[in-house]
Amino acid sequence: MGLEAISFLVLAIITLSSALALVLSRNIVHSALFLILSFVGVAGLYLLMQANFLAAVQILVYGGAIAIILVFGVMLTQREDMSSTNLFNKQKGLALLVASVLLMVISRVIWLTKWGSITTIKTTVHNIATVMLQQYVLPFEIVAILLLVAMIGAIVLAKKVEKAS
Amino acid sequence: MKEVVDQGIKTQEIEVNFGPHHPSTHGVFRMVLTLDGENVRKVNPHVGYLHRGIEKLAEKRTYAQCVPFTDRLDYICSMTNNLAYVQTVEQLLDLEVPTRAEYIRVIVSELQRIINHCVFWATFGNDLGSQTALMYGFRDREMILDVFEELTGSRMTYSYMRIGGVAKDISDEQLKEIERIVDYMLDEALPEYHNLITGNEIFQARTKDIGILKPETAIDYGVTGPNLRASGVEYDVRKDQSYGIYDKFDFDVPTRDKGDTYSRYIVRLEEIEQSCLIIKQALNMIPEGKVQVKRVPKRPPDGSTYSSIESPKGELGFYLVSDGSKRPYRFRVRPPTFIHLMALEEMMIGEKVADAIVILGSIDIVLGEVDR
Amino acid sequence: MGALQNLFVNLALFFRESMVNIGFSQLGIEATMDLVAGIGVLAVIAISALVLIYVERKVAGFIQVRLGPNRVGPKGTCQTVADALKLVGKEDIIPDRVDKVPFMIAPILFFAPAVLAFAIIPFGENMIPIDMNIGIFYFIAVCSLSTIPIIMAGWSSNNKYSLLGAMRSLAQSLSYEIPLVFSILGVVMITGSLQMSDIVAAQSDMWFIVTQPIAFLIYLIAGAAETNRPPFDLPEGESELVAGYMTEYSGMRWALFFLAEYAHLFIVSAMATTLFLGGWHGPILPSYIWFLLKTGFMIFILIWVRWTFPRIRIDQLLSLGWKFLLPLSLLNILITGVVLYII
Secondary structure (H helix, E strand, O other), X not given: OOHHHHHHHHHHHHHHHHHHHHHHOOOHHHHHHHHHHHHHHHHHHHHHOOOHHHHHHHHHHHHHXXXXXXXXXXXXXXXXXXXXXXXXXXXXXXXXXXXXXXXHHHHHHHHHOOOOOOOOOOOHHHHHHHHHHHHOHHHHHHHHHHHHHHHHHHHHHHHHHHHHO | OOEEEEOOEEEEEEEEEEOOOOOOXXXXXXXXXXXXXXXXXXXXXXXXXXXXXXHHHHOOOOOHHHHHHHHOOOOOOHHHXXXXXXXXXXXXXXXXXXXXXXHHHHHHHHHHHHXXXXXXXXXXXXXXXXXXXXXXXXXXXXXXXXXXXXXXXOXXXXXXXXXXXXXXXXXXXXXXXXXXXXXXXXXXXXXXXXXXXXXXXXHHHHHOXXXXXXXXXXXXXXXXXXXXXXXXXXXXXXHHOOOOOHHHOOOOOOOOOOOOHHHHHHHHHHHHHHHHHHHHHHHHHOOOOOOEOOOOOXXXXXXXXXXXXXXXXXXXXXXXXXXXXXXXXXEEEEOHHHHHHHOHHHHHOOOEHHHHHHHHHHOOOOHHHHHO | OHHHHOHHHHHHHHHHHHHHHHOOOHHHHHHHHHHHHHHHHHHHHHHHHHHHHHHHHHHHHXXXXXXOOOOOOHHHOOHHHHHHHHHHOOOOOOOOOOOHHXXXXXXXXXXXHHHHHHHHOOOOOOOOOOOOOOHHHHHHHHHHOOHHHHHHHHHHOOOHHXXXXXXXXXXXXXXXXXXXXXXXXXXXXXXXXXXHHHHHHOOOOOOHXXXXXXXXXXXXXXXXXXXXXXXXXXXXXXXXXXXXXXXXXXXXXXXHHHXXXXXXXXXXXHHHHHHHOOOOOOOOOOHHHHHHHHHHHHHHXXXXXXXXXXXXXXXXXXXXXXXXXXXXXXXXXXXXXXXXXXO
């Protein structure tokens, strides 16, 4: 077994077990922290595939920004006893259905993809830039405008609150 | 907890306790702040943690024995406390003080003012998070304390003023040293203070337009001293009631119009400058002679009297009632900072909670005087 | 001079060759070299933290007209070692109602991003531990992780002061990360590469502080805020919050927070050197000496600011970040872009 395979196994175990712990943990803050660990594990898998730009984005956006907002929100709801804040409910049947549909979709994508061997790419940054800013420039800009609108909306909402108080 | 409903947004007021053990309350002051978010809605000062019953104790001591009690009122500036008390007793006795003693009194009480404002500058800087200010202010205070130690044998509790004069004559070397210190304060220390703190953007952003005290409100509360002058009222006991020999000196009374924390700060620094000028004049004019009257009557006649001086913190007054015995029948202090604390609520309401500490620092309180 | 110029590079080569001679496998050599580099980085962090604490206290003493540490060792140089030993010997107090696991691992995790960031710092010519092609982006990503341990510590301490301190620190880090990244972007636009070695090489003629002065200032302010240094030390310095998220910590766990803060200080200064002050470029002296000199200068500026400035208020801090630094950094990017397009 090569170094790469060992690394893959370790990262996969970290990612999967922390994802499992996220679901099973009864303390919602612990769940949020496991989520971050899971994100970092995925970033490690990206690195293994030499997609280092993507890995950094994964850590920056998911581990650094999204997870923090999540934890921020969760922590504001602090209460005396945190041990039963992430409970199970009785919708197991529905959950099974959704999960199996998702599994089917992913399996199909995996099945249809033509898998080739990785040719060593020196820098992924330039390629991503070409794809995003030339090939798919229109969707890219639309997403940017969408985010801008969301940001302005948030500011307007926050302003209103300030005026009222 | 009271719920505040304001245009559909429900917020809850919370009570926060500051002190009595808190680095920024300058002693053992406690205030209970009612906060709506970050804004101060109500201020409730609690005093009395340092109460020693000085006013009552004084009734069981002779007039001369009361002088050390006054050291322990405002322990930052014992000299001016001594002066206010002995001046009241002298008024009761109708006693003339030798001219040289009067000059020495002016010199040491102006030095005391410099000390007080140095300590104010230092601790105010510290309240704002600039620890270097603390070191600089105390460094300069230390030089004057050395002079006082040589003169009186004590660094803080001098009991130097006596009824009918001062305890000990001042030597020429000491006067020279005082002149050196005054020159140093004017030429080096004050420019340094302004360079380090006054001109700083962050300092100005944190002090300007904060904790505004309107002149009418200040007068209504009985606020005196630099705090009143920062609100634009030109009232200085040294000028307006001219006790001792203050009418012989030429000096300005610095004032500001705004009444915010920055004005209170800058007025004090300008007072250091004026005090230096007064000391310089006094050093040139000081005559030779005695410093203590020969005989001080032990029993003042029946009656009561009030007299006040411009202490570094404001108008410090003593009210004494005599029943003809050796001991005062009533010994009452008018402490300036106790009165300033009462006006605290006017300055703090509506301000941010982080500014509460700055405002408290800017009125320059000493708890020894508040609680007595 | 030539031998000194490449002292560490030649040492590494020597190690590699001798291992080949002994007959190590390729994998073994790579693993050993990585291990050696890792140990080197850890040594640099430990030594720099020890030295920096001493320097900070001495400079503070100088600024405040007092002596600073002067008892332990010659001129007090062993003071930090003595302090560290004392902290190691302290009882590891874990309060009763804390959330144990996050409480215990938070200081260690706080230290980790600091160590990770050292991997891409060019200490000298050919002296980058790992010269990856996304170097600067890696730095930003790793630094963004350092906020999570802070909230872990603040939340798990089960203490109002800790939680409030953590919240403040979080708000501060999030709002200053954006101007920080945008200020770096100007440099990246000129270089056209994210690789650290390219950024340093692009400054062989002219330092970026000349072409990007606004970006440098924004970086300096945002960097001081990111590392929670005064005048932006609200999360722990504000007397109303006791010690912020560190309130419940004691002994070696507290010391880890403390050391990590100095590691962050070193990294911010080292990055400023690399991005704006020409990295290791400099005449006569060996490259790593130049790097250390420039970094030391940056550290001195940050210490200087710390001991002479009053503390800013939280709402002023946030409005400075959002209303001033952010538009200014965007403007800087715009101007840089336009100028680059014209040239």
